[in-house]
Structure formats: structure tokens, C-alpha cells
Amino acid sequence: MSGHSEDDLVSVLRRILSGDAPGVFLGPGDDAALVEMGPHLGILTVDMMVEDVHFDRRLVSPHDLGYKAVAVNVSDVAAMGGSPRYGLVALAIPADLPASWVVELYGGIREGADAYAMAVVGGDTSRAERIVVSVTVTGEVSRGAAVTRSGASPGDRIVVTGALGASAAGLRLATAPPAEVAALVSTDWGRDLVASHTRPVARVGEGQALASAGATAMIDVSDGLAMDLGRLCRESGVGVRLSLASLPVAPGVREVADAFRLDALAIALGGGEDYELLATLPEDAVEPAAERLEDRFATALTQIGVITEGPDLVAVGADGERQLEPLGWDHFAG
């Protein structure tokens, strides 16, 4: 960004982000944004993406990175049963990063915000040796409609939206030497797997439908099913019997697993970044909820287990039962 002052950059970014949005009294460019908050409960969440920890600048386009930085936050709002409203972007960039990279990043942020009917209303820009993108999203949810991680009861069924393992398998395809995976990437499911990693979808409508269908607890699958299910159970003070045969493994994950001599089930359990919703529902609410998600969003809802008194987390497979290890993406694990 040599030769560009902070004010110059902010001025460019304001133009990318500008546009009338409901409820925005004052957008980017002042000390702070002024927004209409509405009568509902506010939802607040933040996610930070760090170069060489969460992404590799050589492997992801700035546009996709911006889109994803929005989507992962929206997914947290979706997991509360809410709707996103406003976003803030704090960005740190190296001095030698081309201005075009930042402009493309903001293009992706803008597209992500538009996709979820959100307005990006402010931010902060700074220098750093490695790129850091920290996005804050505020949302709202009606009083009484919010779903936390802590409400699951024994007997509740565990359900998950969509399919698992796609993002982790897509990351494998995206980071392998192109010659090795050309045949896989050229398939429809190969392209879908890569897109699942680079452009994840936040299940906003599905989250609200699950909330109104009576979800007792909900979390988004960001760090892997096993780890996030473990968190839900710990916060609810319950255990689980997870049926491994029921796990919806995304199309192509088995082929990628075979190609890399990995276990497809391990990818589905621990891959992370799926951004599917994992929820608990009373037994009689599962069927109506599944129908509603299929009808409204063409999204599958799969029952994958049952909540127990606990505290054990048990995975039931063809070869018997075992403790479910909370393996997955841990930002501090070595």
C-alpha cells in the first residue's frame, strides 16, 4: 500500500461499500456507524482470519476470502436462529500488498453482505506483516426465538443440515499439486467440494426454520462435527449416542479420501468449516422440520443421533461403540 494514505484507502473502500441499506443512518467514514437496532434482541459475533493460519494468500482469491469472512460470521448468527444486519471490517495488511488486492477483498465482502442482506457500516485499517481480516456482524432475533448451545435434553434427536466433509475435502483438492488431482477437480462434485471450502454458505433460513420448529440447542459446524457436538453437549450438560452410519457425507468426499488414503468418516467428523447447522429437536419435531427445510430451502436435514443423560459422547459404528474424540480444527492445537 506504499504511496496510499489511510484516508485514500478508506475513501476507496467507502465507495465499494456504499449503497442505501435499511436502518443505516451513517455508514463508513465517521468515528463510528449509526444504525437502527429494532425492538429485537441483538446478536453480536466476531471472527478473525489470519494469513497462514486460516488461509494462504497464494491459494485463495481476495474476493473469495472477503466473501468467506462475512459468511462465517453470518453462520454464527444463523446458529442462534437470527438474521444478520450490520458488519464491521477490521483489516491489517502488509505495506507491499497491491491496492487491487484490498479492493477485490472488499468486493467479496460486499458480495457476501449483499447475499445475506447485510450492510457493512464501518471498519478499521492498519498495517501488519501478515494479512488479518476481522469481521464483526450484528444481527437480531425475536425474544424467545433465540437458540443457544445449552438447551439440549436427554431424548432429543440430533440433526444436521446438508452434508459434512465437503470443505475439508475441497481444501485437499485446492492445495494438492494440480497434476495429482486434475481428474477429481474436473468432476461436478470436485468443483462443488472446492467451492464449499472457498465460498461456504451460511444457513440463515434453515436456522430460523429450525428455531421455529422447536430446536432446543444449536451450533454451527465450524471446527468439525465431533468438536462442535462436544461443545453443544458440554454446554447442555448432556451426552450423546451418535450413529456414524447416519452421517451425511458430502458427494465426492469418499473419492477424495480414497485418493489421499484418508478415512472419509474421519473427514466428515473432524474436517471443519462445513458451516452446516447442528441442532437438537424433540423426537416429534424432526419430521416436520425436515419437511420444512426440504420444501423451503431444498436443504436436507438428517437425524444422526440421540441426546443421552451423559456425560459420555458415544459413537456407534458397524464395529461397535467407541468414545467420540472431540477432534477437529483447534486454533491452538499443534
Added chain:
Amino acid sequence: MSGHSEDDLVSVLRRILSGDAPGVFLGPGDDAALVEMGPHLGILTVDMMVEDVHFDRRLVSPHDLGYKAVAVNVSDVAAMGGSPRYGLVALAIPADLPASWVVELYGGIREGADAYAMAVVGGDTSRAERIVVSVTVTGEVSRGAAVTRSGASPGDRIVVTGALGASAAGLRLATAPPAEVAALVSTDWGRDLVASHTRPVARVGEGQALASAGATAMIDVSDGLAMDLGRLCRESGVGVRLSLASLPVAPGVREVADAFRLDALAIALGGGEDYELLATLPEDAVEPAAERLEDRFATALTQIGVITEGPDLVAVGADGERQLEPLGWDHFAG
């Protein structure tokens, strides 16, 4: 943070941040926080502090850094005439950083939040090679009471709270070899200067008093008076005649300037990080506003110039007039 999982760390941080706070339905630990927003306009702001850009880990205590990360955001809320309510902390840390450092940082964040009657309701933790602390603050302001940067009119008087240059002079003292500045640092004003840098005060009450006194525009002095005054004038489409003789230079700044062969006025104009409020007021509102700030907060309010049709930014000194250069802390300038 070797040997600590993200969940372990989050669990420790939750205990530091916990405490009943008005309006917090669900604090740290879920996908997102749930908060009461109230009927007023929402204020949203974020500031990112990057190691070796904004701070040097060897020179600042993690406690002070945490406190400051909150205060600089609260200052942005104050500059809108609002009150802070909730905070989110996104933190990236190197793998070898002691856990005690993070715990102390959160202690400072907690103290800063308590000082401004805010609740820290969530966040995100990640790895990075250099420490990054990104704090988001939400606040509120009554409809019609918000003060932006863009409302100044020709004839309005420019006022500034407190005194200028203290933080920059304090930084000089804090970073110089101790033997060189021992005599300066041991004075009352020397300690005050260092404290101005490490523990800045956000002028929340003063901002609200200025808003109700009829402030037409307001900005906090974060990047230096000259630069922030330039921003206010540009957003308002006006110019300014700044009286250099009127600038309230903080006690000790002249002594520090002499010791380092610097110009005290340049420090006051371009030092940055003062977090004083710079506002414009109609002429007849200055005296009542100054009395109110003195009575309620024991904070000085000094008239330092007058808004003109512009577009020139003119500094009037003993040696005549000159263009005011918008020099100050630019996060991208070399």
C-alpha cells in the same frame, strides 16, 4: 499457548469477563452473544491494535494494552455523543506466548470495560505470529443527539477538551533509554505523560455534554489534531483558521520537546493518541459548554479557532499564517 486448547483458553477468559451486566442475555461462550439493544440508535465501531505497529510487547504491559484497546473504541463512541454498551474481543497470539500474558490482557480489558460501564460479551481467539487485538464496541445515542464529523458551518468555533501532546510525549519518555529520561520521568508531569500514553481516557461524559450544548461536529483526536481537524473540515466541506497560540499543550510536553530537541507545537499538532474531543460549536454555545465541562468533569474546554468557508486549512501563529499540514499518525505512511 502450547498445551492449551482453544476451548481451555475460552473457558478461562469467560471467567475473567463474567459478571452480571444489564442487558446481557447471553455472554461469551456460545456462537454469538445476545444483548438488549434499547430504543436508541446503535453505534458500531472497531479498532485493531497490531504488535510492532501500534505497540511493542516489551514496552507495554498486557494489562495496559487491554485497557487501552477498550478505551480507544470508547473514545469513538464518545465522539458521536453516545454511551458504550457492549464489547467483542478478537485476539490472535503467537504459539509461544505465555498464558499469563493473555490472562493479564483480559484483566485490562475487563478493567477498561468496567470503567466505562460496558460488558464484554464475546470474541474470537486465533494464532498469529504477531499479537493482534481487535476490539469492537457497540453503543447507543438518542435519536437527534448524535454528532457526526460533517455538521460544521462557517462561523462555528473549534474547541478541544483537555490538553494535547501528552500521549506522544509520554511515548518518547517510555521508549527512551531510562538513564536519559530519569529526571523527566520522576516528575509528576512525567508520570502523567507516560500514563496518558499507556492508559488514555475516553471523554464519554464530555462528549455527551458537548452534544447537548449544541456541538455541530465532533471527532476524537486519535491521529493528531492537524489530521483529525482536516478530516472534520473535509467531511463538513469547510475550512478553518486555527490559532496556534491557543492550543492547550499538556504540562511537560515543552520540557520533553526541549530534552529531545523537538518542537512542542509540532507534538501537540501531530502527536496523536490524545483521545481528546475536537468539536465545533456555535459562538454563543462555547462559554456555557466550557462551564459545564469544568463543573461536571473538571475538564478544560479551549477554543482554538474558527470554521471558515474554506477550503483552506490555515494555521495562524506568531510568525504569520501558513497552510495547516495534515500531519499525524497515518497507519500507511512510511
